[in-house]
Amino acid sequence: MLTVRDLRVDVGGVVLLDGVTFTVRAGDKVGLVGRNGAGKTTMLKILGSAEPPAHGQVRREGGVGYLPQDPRLDDTAAARTGLEHVLSGRGFDEAVVRMEKLRVAMEEDPSPRAVDRYSRAEERFRLEGGYQADSDVRRLASGLGLADDRLDLPVSALSGGERRRVELARILFAGSDLLLLDEPTNHLDSDAKEWLLEYMRRYRGGLLVISHDLDLLDEAITRVIHLDRGGHDDTGTMYEYKGTYSKYLSQREADEERRRKEAAGRAKEVERLQGVVDRFGAKATKATMAHSIEKRIARIEAEGTEGPRQARQARVRFPDPPRAGRTVLEVEDLSVTYGDNHVFADVTFSMGRGERMLVMGFNGAGKTSLLRTVASVQEPTTGRVDLGLDVVAGYYAQEHEGLDPHRSLLDQLRDAATGQSESELRALLGMFGLTGDKVFQEAGTLSGGEKTKLALTQLVAGRHNLLLLDEPTNNLDPGSREAVAESLAEWPGSIVLVSHDPDFVRALRPDRVLLMPDGDVDHWSDDMLDMVALA
Structure with missing residues (x-):
């Protein structure tokens, strides 16, 4: 296989x-x-x-069904509905178009040949499960948590999480x-x-x-x-x-x-044999023996004299933020609409200095759209967003769209930094385990976890006092996830967070919860942790 x-x-x-x-x-x-x-x-x-x-x-x-970490759909796929895209996994979208052309041709010329061509195509479609494909897709999508009405929207109108679910459904449906x-x-x-x-x-x-x-x-x-x-x-x-x-x-x-x-034993043997060479190698009568021993040392060293590396423990520290005014964020009557898709409407809330707010809601409720609007990445349909006095917002996007795949890690960090030297920038990258020649690699060559670390490093370098974090722990290994959570838990700035990670949310200790798409605000309670993974 x-x-x-x-x-x-x-x-x-x-x-x-x-x-x-x-x-x-x-x-x-x-x-x-x-x-x-x-x-x-x-x-x-x-x-x-x-x-x-x-x-x-x-x-x-x-x-072979392959789900990449960040599926990128071309314009044709993005213009399809979610249902059509999943059906394409088994070619049913093309089969429907082909059958329709044959049906029209048969109506225009009801000859035995045209009827036979349509009949054979229709029979093949039936035997391959084409007539039950729609219900099969909807049942599969429902299992993956994708609401039925979302399948009928263009893929381009779906949230990042929904698009990934559609792509996963397509791969599973392909069989x-x-x-x-x-x-x-x-x-x-x-x-x-x-x-x-x-x-x-x-x-x-x-x-x-x-x-x-x-x-x-x-x-x-x-x-x-x-x-x-x-x-x-x-x-x-x-x-x-x-x-x-x-x-x-x-x-x-x-x-x-x-x-x-075993490696320690080989290292000890190399040390012993090297001592023999050092004692006798200079003597002409022992030169042949010394040369033979050096060959033996080379063979042992080829097997390795260093054991497995200990896992490097991540040590992350977000620097204290610049002081902001008492009110850091005011959102009033905010609405976002994509075409006929009304994502949310009339959302109003405010945040004080040092406050943490968790944004909750099912996929498609507008959590990412809210953060993108507050971060000025996109314009609201209606309403306004006002940052408070001396507030500098930093946005972490779950799709890493802020990273330029063709620029090096170091160059991108320079753009986000505030006057740090190259050695200071490399120290920041090293804090997230991005060291050595890797800092000169293009960001597009990084793994998903490394892209997450680079994006988080940019936030550290930018000296923000309001962080807008959209699923910041996706792709992080457990050690890095814990290190980031511990650092942010002690960080005194303001945070608006979207996350399905209960442990991460618990560590950050939110003050309030914003429930989307209705925009209701409530005080946080640990009783809500069970809802974090569900919403």
Whole structure:
């Protein structure tokens, strides 16, 4: 079904992985794990034919469904309705158009040949399930938490989370033999996530999934492929473990301890042999022996004398913000409409200095549109947004549209910075684990987690006192997510937050909740945490 042989993965001329070999057969449920930047997303792009391999072979058998981390739809796909786009996964959209042309041709010329052509096309459509396809799609979309009426809107009118659900529904509806899914639970509420987990459990094809969702990794997979950066040239290697994610963690800990001991033993042997060379190498009578020992040292060093690297703990600190006026934000009678789609209307609220507000609502309720309007990324249909005295707003967009894919990390950070030197900017990037030559890479070459870290670094560099955060923990590994939450929890500025992450919301301790699309404001209570993953 999927056979990978001696695969090399590189980004911007940097080799991330080399010599990767594995297979995925029908019934295999494989989790692809590793820290941000280890090469997971790039490797999945290669496996999904979105990028060519630098070296090695990838052989696929049967149909392949590939969900990238940030699906980009062309103009044709964006103009379709959500229903039409999902139907295109099995070609039913084209089949309907073809049948309609044959029907019109038959009416204009009811010859036996025209009737036969239409009849054969109609019979094939029926046998392939075309007549029940609409109901199948709506049932699938409902499982993923997409309201029925949203399917009838153009894809371009849907929110980012809804578009991703539509694309996931299209891939699942296609009935592929192999699924390659990059962070499939992003933007899913708890019910939709549970539905997808059950789908994966029952799925009979091969599955290769990247996810930071520990529930998914523990409940839906039977094997783990761990990508580990290390070695003297920092080229990554691959390790396989059988079982769930929890089993993998315990196996990996034991495996890494064994590898550390073996590496320490090799290092000690190299030190002993080098001492022999140092004592006898200068003597002519011992030169041949010394040369032989040096060859042996080289062989041992090739096996590695350094054990696995300890996971680097993220240390994030948001600097204290400039002081703002007592009122930082006033929103009055705000409305947003896209064509005939009325997203929300007459939303009114205000925020004080240091206040945290959580924006809640089901997908399509206008949470992202609200943040984009407050951030002046888009104009409201009606109403007004006023920032208070000395307020500097910083906007984190869940789709990372503020990043220029063709500019380096360092150049983009300079744009957001306020007079910091290059060493200070590199220190900020290093705080998020973006170090070394990576700071000169183009942003388009980063993984989703690394793009999140770059966008967050821009917020840190910008010295904002009002943060507008739209799902800031998507794609972050657990350690980075916890570090960002701890830093923001202590940060004294104002925050407007959209998030489906209950742990992150708990850490930030919101003061109030804005319920969309109605715009009702209520005081926060921990009793609402159960609603965070649902809304």
